[in-house]
Amino acid sequence: MKKHFLQKLPSLERIYNKEFLVFIIIFFVSKLIPFITPLLASNFLKRTEDYGRIEYLLNAGSLISSFFLLGLSSAYPYFNITLKKSVYKPFILHFSLIFFCSVFFIITILLFPSANISKLLFIGTIFGAQLLFSAILKSEQKSSWAVILDGGILSILLCYICYLYFTHTDYLSELVFLSLLFLYSIILLSTSLSFLRKKNKDVDSNVTHESNDIIDYKKVVLFSFPVFISSLLIATLTTSNRVLIEYFLDLKAVAYYSFYFRIVSILVIVYQAIMILLFRKLYAEHISKLDKMFLQLLVSFIFISALILLLFPFFILPYFKIYQETSHYLFLLLYILSAQMFFWIVTALLENIIYREKVTKTLNFYLLAIILSIFATCYLFDHLNYLSLITISTIQCFGVYVYSEIQMFLIKKKTDVPLRRVKSINRFVFLATTAFIIYNLAIT
Secondary structure, three states: OOOOHHHHOOOHHHHOOHHHHHHHHHHHHHHHHHHHHHHHHHHHOOOHHHHHHHHHHHHHHHHHOHHHHOOHHHHHHHHHHHOOOOOHHHHHHHHHHHHHHHHHHHHHHHHOOOOHHHHHHHHHHHHHHHHHHHHHHHHOOOHHHHHHHHOHHHHHHHHHHHHHHHOOOOOOOHHHHHHHHHHHHHHHHHHHHHHHHHHHHHOOOOOOOOOOHHHHHHHHHHHHHHHHHHHHHHHHHHHOHHHHHHHHOOHHHHHHHHHHHHHHOHHHHHHHHHHHHHHHHHHHOOHHHHHHHHHHHHHHHHHHHHHHHHHHHHHOHHHOHHHHHHOOOHHHHHHHHHHHHHHHHHHHHHHHHHHHHOOHHHHHHHHHHHHHHHHHHHHHHHHOOOOOHHHHHHHHHHHHHHHHHHHHHHHHHHHOOOOHHHHHHHHHHHHHHHHHHHHHHHHO
């Protein structure tokens, strides 16, 4: 009898291993912080726009972080593990540059408090440093610390919520919030630099470098450039909605979108947990076998989405004030975001095959075309006075779906494996989503 894919996961001996159990506990606790914290912020802040402002700052900052990360998270394991070359000095240099940028942006914020770009750039430096140091820790097999670090900025938001609670404040103070972020950035960057300097000091004296630090740094950046372009485009496609909503609508709409986006993001937590268990299989199994495994996973995600849609509106959402303001289109928005999250998971699963088959550069051109099409469609609908929160969410959702279809097209072209199962369930969800949106728009 063939085994179900869940039976192929790590054996009970591994699951009951103390270190593995500790890691799983740390993983779920650290992932629950990003899930719960923004929802708490929506309740503690009196004005919905204040919650929207926080979500906008964090979302725009995370997009900008790509320019400070520069795709270097892929370079560290490649040079340090694959090629077994010491690249600590170039990374020390990079973290030092991020530190000086961070200080410069803070000084700019103090001199020009109303300048939004300085705030976004500052938050971008923190996200960039956090993502890069997390990748380094994972490469150094310090997974538990890396998982804790992944929720770093939202842990600071939790600290800010505690400040609101103990000071009986119900409005957003950007100065306090940014001050907490600055303290976090000092701790993060100093810890990163200390870790890398210790590693560099421990390097065997026989290791030689072909060039000085600056040239080595250039080599690392040049190697990472294609990944930088790809990650920037993917982030723009999948997570730029709050920026678009703020641009075309307002901060209240950002708050509404963010609240329900956080609800369906529980799917990402489940996805990341499963990926920890299946990571090696993604690189070792033949694509035809992955097709069957992915189908079983995606059916599980559809089931979880159905539970969210059926249970959350009755047992969880009534405790949040935003629910009262948005109950008239609650179910439709939840459905669209659940579908978008499903399509995102499809693209994330396929990305491993894309990297393995080395078709990233070709995919980047398609990605750019999809992003430009999304922006152009939003401008067109805005010009026709038909742009709304539901419209923007739908456009973004369908953009992610098109991206997943292009991924499957390129994989088939390169490997001659059609991924029929994944394609079938992907198109089923797309057709069901389209029909549901049309039905809801017809009756309103």
